[in-house]
Protein backbone atom coordinates (compact mmCIF):
# COMPACT_ATOMS: atom_id res chain seq x y z
CA UNK A 1 0.00 0.00 0.00
CA UNK A 2 1.38 3.43 -0.94
CA UNK A 3 1.97 5.84 1.91
CA UNK A 4 2.80 9.49 2.52
CA UNK A 5 4.71 10.10 5.71
CA UNK A 6 3.96 13.09 7.87
CA UNK A 7 7.56 14.25 7.93
CA UNK A 8 8.47 17.49 9.67
CA UNK A 9 8.17 19.22 6.30
CA UNK A 10 4.80 17.70 5.43
CA UNK A 11 3.40 18.42 8.89
CA UNK A 12 4.47 22.06 8.58
CA UNK A 13 2.78 22.30 5.18
CA UNK A 14 -0.43 20.98 6.74
CA UNK A 15 -0.20 23.62 9.47
CA UNK A 16 0.31 26.28 6.81
CA UNK A 17 -2.73 25.10 4.87
CA UNK A 18 -4.80 25.22 8.07
CA UNK A 19 -3.55 28.71 8.91
CA UNK A 20 -4.36 29.88 5.35
CA UNK A 21 -7.87 28.45 5.61
CA UNK A 22 -8.36 30.18 8.96
CA UNK A 23 -7.02 33.50 7.69
CA UNK A 24 -9.17 33.44 4.53
CA UNK A 25 -12.27 31.99 6.15
CA UNK A 26 -12.30 29.01 3.73
CA UNK A 27 -14.91 26.40 4.61
CA UNK A 28 -12.82 23.36 3.79
CA UNK A 29 -9.34 21.99 3.22
CA UNK A 30 -8.68 19.30 0.67
CA UNK A 31 -5.49 17.32 1.12
CA UNK A 32 -4.46 15.25 -1.87
CA UNK A 33 -2.34 12.38 -0.62
CA UNK A 34 -0.14 9.94 -2.50
CA UNK A 35 -1.07 7.14 -0.11
CA UNK A 36 -2.12 6.36 3.42
CA UNK A 37 -0.75 8.34 6.35
CA UNK A 38 -0.82 8.67 10.13
CA UNK A 39 -4.43 9.81 10.38
CA UNK A 40 -4.34 10.52 14.09
CA UNK A 41 -1.31 12.77 13.77
CA UNK A 42 -2.84 14.48 10.73
CA UNK A 43 -6.11 15.16 12.52
CA UNK A 44 -4.20 16.73 15.40
CA UNK A 45 -2.67 19.22 12.98
CA UNK A 46 -6.08 20.21 11.63
CA UNK A 47 -8.71 22.60 12.88
CA UNK A 48 -11.79 20.59 13.75
CA UNK A 49 -14.01 23.53 12.83
CA UNK A 50 -12.82 23.37 9.22
CA UNK A 51 -13.89 20.29 7.22
CA UNK A 52 -10.78 18.44 6.16
CA UNK A 53 -11.13 16.17 3.16
CA UNK A 54 -8.38 13.64 2.61
CA UNK A 55 -8.27 12.33 -0.94
CA UNK A 56 -6.20 9.38 -2.15
CA UNK A 57 -6.43 7.08 -5.11
CA UNK A 58 -7.61 3.95 -3.39
CA UNK A 59 -10.24 3.24 -0.78
CA UNK A 60 -7.87 1.08 1.26
CA UNK A 61 -5.37 3.96 1.53
CA UNK A 62 -8.02 5.89 3.45
CA UNK A 63 -8.90 3.29 6.05
CA UNK A 64 -8.97 4.85 9.51
CA UNK A 65 -9.31 8.47 8.33
CA UNK A 66 -13.02 8.76 9.10
CA UNK A 67 -12.50 7.44 12.63
CA UNK A 68 -10.48 10.53 13.55
CA UNK A 69 -12.94 13.00 12.03
CA UNK A 70 -11.36 13.45 8.59
CA UNK A 71 -13.51 13.16 5.45
CA UNK A 72 -12.12 10.41 3.19
CA UNK A 73 -12.53 10.61 -0.58
CA UNK A 74 -11.33 7.79 -2.84
CA UNK A 75 -10.46 9.04 -6.31
CA UNK A 76 -9.82 5.85 -8.28
CA UNK A 77 -7.66 7.93 -10.61
CA UNK A 78 -4.27 6.33 -10.22
CA UNK A 79 -1.61 7.66 -12.58
CA UNK A 80 -3.86 10.48 -13.84
CA UNK A 81 -2.09 13.83 -14.12
CA UNK A 82 -2.16 16.02 -11.04
CA UNK A 83 -4.58 18.61 -12.42
CA UNK A 84 -7.06 15.93 -13.39
CA UNK A 85 -6.86 14.32 -9.93
CA UNK A 86 -7.34 17.66 -8.23
CA UNK A 87 -10.24 18.61 -10.41
CA UNK A 88 -11.85 15.23 -9.93
CA UNK A 89 -11.35 15.48 -6.15
CA UNK A 90 -13.11 18.86 -6.06
CA UNK A 91 -15.99 17.61 -8.17
CA UNK A 92 -16.45 14.48 -6.11
CA UNK A 93 -16.22 16.46 -2.89
CA UNK A 94 -18.92 18.83 -4.17
CA UNK A 95 -21.06 15.93 -5.35
CA UNK A 96 -20.77 14.24 -1.94
CA UNK A 97 -21.62 17.58 -0.35
CA UNK A 98 -18.35 17.66 1.55
CA UNK A 99 -17.80 21.16 0.19
CA UNK A 100 -20.27 23.80 -0.81
CA UNK A 101 -20.42 24.23 -4.58
CA UNK A 102 -19.78 27.95 -4.44
CA UNK A 103 -17.51 27.84 -1.41
CA UNK A 104 -13.83 28.44 -0.93
CA UNK A 105 -11.39 25.60 -0.45
CA UNK A 106 -7.73 25.41 0.42
CA UNK A 107 -6.02 22.54 -1.35
CA UNK A 108 -2.71 21.00 -0.33
CA UNK A 109 -0.85 18.63 -2.63
CA UNK A 110 2.48 17.44 -4.00
CA UNK A 111 2.96 19.04 -7.40
CA UNK A 112 6.58 18.27 -8.08
CA UNK A 113 7.69 15.29 -6.04
CA UNK A 114 5.54 12.40 -4.92
CA UNK A 115 4.89 12.28 -1.20
CA UNK A 116 6.22 15.78 -0.46
CA UNK A 117 3.65 18.56 -0.09
CA UNK A 118 4.81 21.64 -1.95
CA UNK A 119 1.70 23.53 -3.05
CA UNK A 120 -1.19 25.25 -1.38
CA UNK A 121 -3.97 26.78 -3.49
CA UNK A 122 -6.92 28.89 -2.57
CA UNK A 123 -9.81 27.99 -4.81
CA UNK A 124 -13.16 29.60 -5.33
CA UNK A 125 -15.59 26.98 -6.54
CA UNK A 126 -18.26 27.55 -9.10
CA UNK A 127 -21.95 27.54 -8.32
CA UNK A 128 -22.48 25.20 -11.27
CA UNK A 129 -20.66 22.43 -9.44
CA UNK A 130 -23.83 22.02 -7.44
CA UNK A 131 -24.94 18.45 -7.32
CA UNK A 132 -27.99 17.75 -9.37
CA UNK A 133 -30.57 16.87 -6.76
CA UNK A 134 -33.49 14.53 -6.88
CA UNK A 135 -35.62 17.59 -6.19
CA UNK A 136 -34.61 19.03 -9.56
CA UNK A 137 -35.93 15.93 -11.25
CA UNK A 138 -39.04 15.81 -9.05
CA UNK A 139 -40.01 19.21 -10.38
CA UNK A 140 -40.52 17.70 -13.80
CA UNK A 141 -43.68 15.98 -12.49
CA UNK A 142 -43.38 13.14 -14.92
CA UNK A 143 -44.87 9.68 -14.76
CA UNK A 144 -41.35 8.27 -15.17
CA UNK A 145 -40.13 7.05 -11.76
CA UNK A 146 -37.31 9.15 -10.34
CA UNK A 147 -34.97 6.16 -10.06
CA UNK A 148 -35.14 5.58 -13.77
CA UNK A 149 -34.72 9.22 -14.63
CA UNK A 150 -31.79 9.53 -12.28
CA UNK A 151 -30.07 6.46 -13.77
CA UNK A 152 -30.50 7.81 -17.31
CA UNK A 153 -29.32 11.30 -16.38
CA UNK A 154 -26.28 9.85 -14.57
CA UNK A 155 -25.40 7.80 -17.61
CA UNK A 156 -25.92 10.75 -19.96
CA UNK A 157 -23.70 12.99 -17.84
CA UNK A 158 -20.99 10.33 -17.86
CA UNK A 159 -21.20 9.96 -21.63
CA UNK A 160 -20.98 13.74 -22.05
CA UNK A 161 -18.06 14.04 -19.70
CA UNK A 162 -16.03 10.98 -20.63
CA UNK A 163 -16.75 10.34 -24.29
CA UNK A 164 -15.43 7.05 -25.59
CA UNK A 165 -11.86 6.07 -26.42
CA UNK A 166 -10.75 9.69 -26.35
CA UNK A 167 -13.54 10.84 -28.67
CA UNK A 168 -16.54 12.98 -27.75
CA UNK A 169 -19.79 11.03 -28.03
CA UNK A 170 -23.42 12.16 -28.15
CA UNK A 171 -26.53 10.20 -27.22
CA UNK A 172 -30.28 10.32 -27.04
CA UNK A 173 -32.45 8.50 -24.49
CA UNK A 174 -36.24 8.57 -24.70
CA UNK A 175 -37.66 7.55 -21.35
CA UNK A 176 -41.22 6.44 -20.61
CA UNK A 177 -44.48 6.16 -22.56
CA UNK A 178 -42.68 3.41 -24.41
CA UNK A 179 -45.56 1.96 -26.40
CA UNK A 180 -46.38 5.30 -27.98
CA UNK A 181 -42.74 6.21 -28.51
CA UNK A 182 -42.22 2.98 -30.46
CA UNK A 183 -44.91 4.07 -32.93
CA UNK A 184 -42.46 6.76 -34.06
CA UNK A 185 -39.25 4.76 -34.36
CA UNK A 186 -37.38 2.80 -36.97
CA UNK A 187 -34.20 0.69 -36.69
CA UNK A 188 -31.11 2.55 -37.81
CA UNK A 189 -29.08 -0.65 -37.83
CA UNK A 190 -28.91 -3.97 -35.99
CA UNK A 191 -30.03 -3.37 -32.41
CA UNK A 192 -27.51 -5.07 -30.10
CA UNK A 193 -30.02 -5.19 -27.22
CA UNK A 194 -32.83 -6.83 -29.17
CA UNK A 195 -33.49 -10.36 -28.02
CA UNK A 196 -31.53 -9.93 -24.80
CA UNK A 197 -33.07 -11.25 -21.64
CA UNK A 198 -34.66 -8.43 -19.60
CA UNK A 199 -32.11 -8.83 -16.85
CA UNK A 200 -29.35 -7.88 -19.32
CA UNK A 201 -31.15 -4.72 -20.33
CA UNK A 202 -31.56 -3.09 -16.93
CA UNK A 203 -29.88 0.31 -16.97
CA UNK A 204 -29.39 0.26 -13.21
CA UNK A 205 -26.93 -2.57 -13.77
CA UNK A 206 -23.42 -1.16 -14.16
CA UNK A 207 -22.51 -3.65 -16.90
CA UNK A 208 -25.55 -2.71 -18.93
CA UNK A 209 -24.84 0.99 -18.64
CA UNK A 210 -21.23 0.33 -19.76
CA UNK A 211 -22.62 -1.51 -22.81
CA UNK A 212 -24.92 1.43 -23.46
CA UNK A 213 -21.92 3.77 -23.45
CA UNK A 214 -20.32 1.65 -26.18
CA UNK A 215 -23.48 1.61 -28.24
CA UNK A 216 -23.96 5.36 -27.89
CA UNK A 217 -21.17 5.69 -30.45
CA UNK A 218 -23.57 4.29 -33.04
CA UNK A 219 -26.40 6.26 -34.62
CA UNK A 220 -29.85 6.47 -33.12
CA UNK A 221 -31.72 6.69 -29.84
CA UNK A 222 -32.19 4.44 -26.82
CA UNK A 223 -35.79 3.77 -25.90
CA UNK A 224 -36.05 3.26 -22.14
CA UNK A 225 -39.08 1.84 -20.33
CA UNK A 226 -40.40 3.63 -17.22
CA UNK A 227 -38.86 0.93 -15.04
CA UNK A 228 -35.39 1.46 -16.50
CA UNK A 229 -34.99 -1.25 -19.14
CA UNK A 230 -33.52 -0.63 -22.57
CA UNK A 231 -36.43 -1.56 -24.81
CA UNK A 232 -34.54 -0.76 -28.02
CA UNK A 233 -31.34 0.94 -29.09
CA UNK A 234 -30.21 2.43 -32.39
CA UNK A 235 -33.66 3.82 -33.18
CA UNK A 236 -34.28 6.72 -35.55
CA UNK A 237 -37.15 8.86 -34.33
CA UNK A 238 -39.58 9.84 -37.04
CA UNK A 239 -41.31 12.92 -35.75
CA UNK A 240 -42.17 16.24 -37.28
CA UNK A 241 -40.38 19.27 -35.90
CA UNK A 242 -43.08 21.83 -36.50
CA UNK A 243 -43.85 24.32 -33.73
CA UNK A 244 -40.72 23.59 -31.77
CA UNK A 245 -38.85 26.46 -30.20
CA UNK A 246 -35.20 25.41 -30.19
CA UNK A 247 -31.97 27.24 -29.50
CA UNK A 248 -29.83 28.03 -32.50
CA UNK A 249 -27.05 25.61 -33.24
CA UNK A 250 -28.82 22.48 -32.07
CA UNK A 251 -29.04 19.81 -34.73
CA UNK A 252 -31.11 16.80 -35.65
CA UNK A 253 -30.53 14.82 -32.45
CA UNK A 254 -31.88 17.62 -30.26
CA UNK A 255 -34.78 18.39 -32.55
CA UNK A 256 -35.82 14.74 -32.65
CA UNK A 257 -35.38 14.45 -28.88
CA UNK A 258 -37.60 17.46 -28.26
CA UNK A 259 -40.19 16.53 -30.88
CA UNK A 260 -40.89 13.05 -29.51
CA UNK A 261 -41.78 14.57 -26.14
CA UNK A 262 -44.42 16.70 -27.80
CA UNK A 263 -46.03 13.62 -29.37
CA UNK A 264 -45.78 11.46 -26.24
CA UNK A 265 -45.45 11.71 -22.47
CA UNK A 266 -41.84 10.61 -22.61
CA UNK A 267 -38.87 12.62 -21.38
CA UNK A 268 -35.85 12.89 -23.66
CA UNK A 269 -32.33 13.09 -22.33
CA UNK A 270 -29.94 14.33 -25.01
CA UNK A 271 -26.15 14.45 -24.81
CA UNK A 272 -24.52 16.83 -27.24
CA UNK A 273 -21.51 15.35 -28.95
CA UNK A 274 -20.01 18.75 -29.59
CA UNK A 275 -20.22 20.16 -26.05
CA UNK A 276 -21.02 17.29 -23.67
CA UNK A 277 -24.03 19.27 -22.40
CA UNK A 278 -27.01 17.16 -21.34
CA UNK A 279 -30.50 18.52 -22.04
CA UNK A 280 -33.82 17.19 -20.86
CA UNK A 281 -36.95 17.82 -22.92
CA UNK A 282 -40.56 17.38 -21.87
CA UNK A 283 -43.71 18.41 -23.77
CA UNK A 284 -41.46 19.66 -26.56
CA UNK A 285 -39.53 22.14 -24.43
CA UNK A 286 -36.20 22.24 -22.70
CA UNK A 287 -36.75 21.60 -18.98
CA UNK A 288 -33.22 21.06 -17.73
CA UNK A 289 -29.70 21.60 -18.89
CA UNK A 290 -26.61 20.11 -17.28
CA UNK A 291 -23.21 21.36 -18.30
CA UNK A 292 -20.36 18.87 -18.23
CA UNK A 293 -19.17 19.51 -14.71
CA UNK A 294 -15.51 18.96 -15.38
CA UNK A 295 -15.54 22.10 -17.42
CA UNK A 296 -17.42 24.07 -14.79
CA UNK A 297 -14.50 24.37 -12.41
CA UNK A 298 -12.84 27.73 -12.80
CA UNK A 299 -9.13 27.29 -13.10
CA UNK A 300 -8.17 30.87 -13.91
CA UNK A 301 -7.01 31.55 -10.36
CA UNK A 302 -4.90 28.46 -10.37
CA UNK A 303 -1.57 29.11 -11.98
CA UNK A 304 0.39 25.95 -12.29
CA UNK A 305 3.41 26.74 -14.43
CA UNK A 306 6.35 24.78 -13.06
CA UNK A 307 9.28 27.03 -12.21
CA UNK A 308 11.79 27.58 -15.02
CA UNK A 309 14.38 24.82 -15.17
CA UNK A 310 12.03 22.08 -13.87
Ligand SMILES: Nc1ncnc2c1ncn2[C@@H]1O[C@H](COP(=O)(O)OP(=O)(O)OP(=O)(O)O)[C@@H](O)[C@H]1O
Pocket residue numbers: 170171172218219220221235236237238249250251252253254255256271272273274275
Ligand atom coordinates in the same frame (compact mmCIF):
# COMPACT_ATOMS: atom_id res chain seq x y z
N1 LIG B 1 -34.29 11.50 -35.75
C1 LIG B 1 -33.27 11.01 -35.05
N2 LIG B 1 -33.49 10.00 -34.20
C2 LIG B 1 -32.47 9.48 -33.48
N3 LIG B 1 -31.20 9.90 -33.54
C3 LIG B 1 -30.94 10.92 -34.39
C4 LIG B 1 -31.96 11.53 -35.17
N4 LIG B 1 -31.39 12.51 -35.90
C5 LIG B 1 -30.07 12.51 -35.58
N5 LIG B 1 -29.80 11.55 -34.69
C6 LIG B 1 -28.49 11.20 -34.12
O1 LIG B 1 -27.79 12.38 -33.86
C7 LIG B 1 -26.50 12.32 -34.45
C8 LIG B 1 -25.95 13.70 -34.65
O2 LIG B 1 -26.79 14.54 -35.40
P1 LIG B 1 -26.60 16.14 -35.36
O3 LIG B 1 -25.14 16.47 -35.38
O4 LIG B 1 -27.49 16.74 -36.37
O5 LIG B 1 -27.18 16.43 -33.92
P2 LIG B 1 -27.02 17.61 -32.89
O6 LIG B 1 -28.37 17.85 -32.32
O7 LIG B 1 -26.28 18.77 -33.50
O8 LIG B 1 -26.18 16.96 -31.75
P3 LIG B 1 -24.64 17.05 -31.38
O9 LIG B 1 -24.50 18.27 -30.54
O10 LIG B 1 -24.47 15.79 -30.63
O11 LIG B 1 -23.88 17.07 -32.70
C9 LIG B 1 -26.71 11.47 -35.67
O12 LIG B 1 -25.52 10.88 -36.09
C10 LIG B 1 -27.68 10.47 -35.14
O13 LIG B 1 -27.02 9.40 -34.47
